[in-house]
Structure formats: structure tokens, C-alpha cells
Amino acid sequence: MNAEMMKELRLKMLNGEWSSVCTRCFETEKNGGNSRRIIENADYNHLIASLKEKTKPDGSIEVEFKSIDYRLGNKCNLQCRMCNPFSTSNWIKDWNDIKTKSEHLSVELADYYSGFNWPEESYLFDELREKLKGVQRIHFAGGEPLLSPQMSRMLKEIIALGYSRNIIVSYNTNITVLPKEVLELWKQFKEVRILASIDGFGEVNEYIRHPSRWSVIDKNLCYLDEHAEELNVSEVIVSCTVQIYNALSIAELFDYLKKFKKILPVLNLSNLFYPEYLSTQVLPAEAKKEATRRLEKVLQDLNERHVTHKYLVDNIQQTIAFMNEKDCTHFIPQFKKTNAAFDKKKNVKLSAVLPDLNKFLINFTLDQLVQESDSQGN
Numbered sequence: 001m002n003a004e005m006m007k008e009l010r011l012k013m014l015n016g017e018w019s020s021v022c023t024r025c026f027e028t029e030k031n032g033g034n035s036r037r038i039i040e041n042a043d044y045n046h047l048i049a050s051l052k053e054k055t056k057p058d059g060s061i062e063v064e065f066k067s068i069d070y071r072l073g074n075k076c077n078l079q080c081r082m083c084n085p086f087s088t089s090n091w092i093k094d095w096n097d098i099k100t101k102s103e104h105l106s107v108e109l110a111d112y113y114s115g116f117n118w119p120e121e122s123y124l125f126d127e128l129r130e131k132l133k134g135v136q137r138i139h140f141a142g143g144e145p146l147l148s149p150q151m152s153r154m155l156k157e158i159i160a161l162g163y164s165r166n167i168i169v170s171y172n173t174n175i176t177v178l179p180k181e182v183l184e185l186w187k188q189f190k191e192v193r194i195l196a197s198i199d200g201f202g203e204v205n206e207y208i209r210h211p212s213r214w215s216v217i218d219k220n221l222c223y224l225d226e227h228a229e230e231l232n233v234s235e236v237i238v239s240c241t242v243q244i245y246n247a248l249s250i251a252e253l254f255d256y257l258k259k260f261k262k263i264l265p266v267l268n269l270s271n272l273f274y275p276e277y278l279s280t281q282v283l284p285a286e287a288k289k290e291a292t293r294r295l296e297k298v299l300q301d302l303n304e305r306h307v308t309h310k311y312l313v314d315n316i317q318q319t320i321a322f323m324n325e326k327d328c329t330h331f332i333p334q335f336k337k338t339n340a341a342f343d344k345k346k347n348v349k350l351s352a353v354l355p356d357l358n359k360f361l362i363n364f365t366l367d368q369l370v371q372e373s374d375s376q377g378n
């Protein structure tokens with residue numbers, strides 16, 4: 001709470017300045033979306049004035065923790081295309097074979113990511129016990145938090161200390177696993193909220209989130225939908241990272257949500273910023289036009305069905321605005337190169353899974369060749 005970085009960040013915020021670590025919220029709000037900053041500020045609005053008062057001139061503050069957000073290392077069972085070795089150790093071995101030179105990992109950095117054992121350190125648990133009083137919410141993200149032994153251990157410690165009934169536990173999870181032991185622990189907490197990261201329907205998700213299996217994800221979501229009450233699960237939202245791969249096919253994922261009772265019928269859309277060559281801004285103009293048309297149709301359908309959850313619905317417009325904000329087609333060669341290398345290693349083909357995207361990329365390349373030969377002719 002009082003690390004140098006946090007003190008500086010706090011002072012900048014009080015000064016009305018955006019820090020570079022806040023890019024995601026800044027960009028989301030710039031395009032009229034609801035950022036995590038806006039959502040958290042609404043939750044803690046009643047505390048803001050007193051927290052400002054308690055902040056010392058050097059940016060430090062002494063208050064009880066209300067909310068804790070853990071990323072317990074980089075152990076994950078997936079190797080999503082947009083991910084990196086910091087978040088999944090599965091990327092370490094393949095990284096330099098697939099990525100372009102400018103992104104390569106040094107041997108030292110690869111070793112560092114391979115040895116991410118700090119979640120096993122006892123100080124983490126000492127600190128948790130010390131700060132628990134007054135905590136209302138604990139969030140876990142990844143790696144894959146449902147596979148983390150430290151996450152389970154933390155839940156057990158919280159239960160043993162008698163705080164679990166006051167605490168909401170939430171997760172960002174790839175929803176490929178639902179360990180029985182964890183499901184049992186959830187029943188001891190105030191409530192559980194799930195943000196399930198899924199980036200496409202069926203094989204689109206399998207292509208982006210390698211080597212996940214759609215049948216497993218579907219089975220787990222159905223289980224949560226059916227048993228939410230007994231598991232103490234108060235909210236399940238499917239969260240989709242909008243990127244070059246799925247901008248044209250998100251409507252199918254929206255359609256898939258129609259079958260659920262408990263899972264919200266609207267996706268939580270968030271734009272991908274890094275790596276830049278996977279952003280929707282890289283799509284050729286014609287592809288953006290088509291993706292915009294399809295997303296607007298989704299919006300119309302949600303409005304006709306009178307689907308609420310306004311902050312999620314509003315984010316669809318924000319996704320469209322972000323995609324069309326600038327032309328980043330200069331990243332297409334880097335996208336093609338890294339994507340082809342990934343496809344080759346995993347023995348899959350973009351043209352087979354994402355024919356629409358493939359067609360737009362081919363047309364764009366052909367147009368460029370024509371333009372080049374025209375300019376040479378002139």
C-alpha cells in the first residue's frame with residue numbers, strides 16, 4: 001500500500017493526472033466506456049472523501065484494506081495467443097521461436113519467468129492474516145487462479161480465521177477447470193463472483209485460447225449456471241477480450257449466452273491493447289466496417305430483447321469506437337508472421353477457423369500489391 005510506486009500513483013491521481021499504468025481505463029473512458037476505475041469508484045464512493053483526507057503529503061496512507069487483488073504467479077494450463085510468459089509459463093519455451101526479434105526474451109528474463117515461486121513464500125500468508133480484518137472482497141486472477149494451490153490455501157486460512165462470511169471472493173478464470181475442493185470452499189464465503197474469460201464461440205475460442213476444449217468450457221458454464229445457488233455463486237459474467245481474431249465473430253458468443261438462466265446475457269467486452277499487432281485497430285478498413293455492422297446488430301438485438309446491465313451494453317459502442325479510432329494496418333505483416341509461426345507449431349490454420357478474417361487479410365494484401373504496382377507504373 002505504501003510502496004514508492006503506489007505513493008506516486010496516488011499523488012498523481014489526486015492531482016488529476018493519468019499514469020501510464022492506467023492506460024486501459026483511460027482508453028476505455030475516452031471512448032465512452034465503463035472502466036474498472038469507474039466501477040470501483042462507484043463501489044467505494046462513500047469512502048473517497050475520508051481517504052483523500054487521510055492521504056499524507058508524500059502519498060502514503062494508513063488504512064485497513066477493504067479489497068485485495070492477487071495474481072499468484074504464472075502457472076496456467078493455457079497458452080493464449082495474446083498472453084505472455086509473465087502470465088503463463090507455457091509461453092516461455094515457444095516465445096522466441098514465434099515472436100519477432102524486437103519482442104525476444106533474454107535468457108535472464110526467461111529464467112526469471114521460469115522461477116516464479118514467490119507465491120509459495122510464507123510472507124504472503126502472514127500478510128494476509130495481518131490485513132484480513134475489515135476486508136470485504138478478495139479477487140484472484142492469473143495465471144489460472146482455480147489451479148493455484150496458494151489460492152485454495154488462502155481460502156482455507158480465511159475460513160479458519162472466521163472471516164469468510166464477510167468476504168466476497170471473485171475470479172478472472174479461463175473456466176477450463178472447476179476443482180471440487182474449491183467449489184466446497186466457496187460455500188463458506190459471503191458470495192462468489194466469476195468473470196469467465198472466453199474469446200469466441202467453439203473453435204474460435206479453442207484457436208485463440210490454446211489448447212482449451214470448448215466442450216469442457218461449455219460443460220463448466222452449464223454446471224455453474226445450474227448450481228449457482230448451492231455454490232454461493234452470485235454472479236457469472238463472460239468476459240471477452242476483443243482482438244483481431246474475434247471482432248468479426250463476437251455475435252456468435254452473444255448468441256451462445258441466450259441459453260443460460262444465471263449467467264448474464266451480455267458479454268463484458270474489453271479491448272486488447274498489447275501486443276499491438278493483435279488489436280482490432282489492425283484490421284483492414286473493410287473488415288472494421290463489417291465487424292461494426294455485426295456489433296451494431298448485436299446492440300439492436302439486446303435492445304429489442306430489453307436486456308439490462310447497461311454498463312455492459314454501453315461497452316459495445318466503446319468497442320466499436322476503439323476499433324475505428326485509428327488505422328494500424330502497418331502491424332499486419334507482424335501479425336501474419338507471428339500468427340503463422342504459432343499456427344505451424346500447433347498444427348492449426350487461420351483460414352480454416354477464421355475464414356472471414358482470412359478473406360479480409362488476403363483482399364487487403366492484394367489491394368496493397370495493386371497500389372504498389374500502380375505507383376511504380378506512375
Ligand code: SF4
Pocket residue numbers: 076077078079080083084087088142143144174209
Ligand atoms: S488463461 Fe489467462 S493467464 Fe492463462 S494463458 Fe490465457 S490469458 Fe494467459
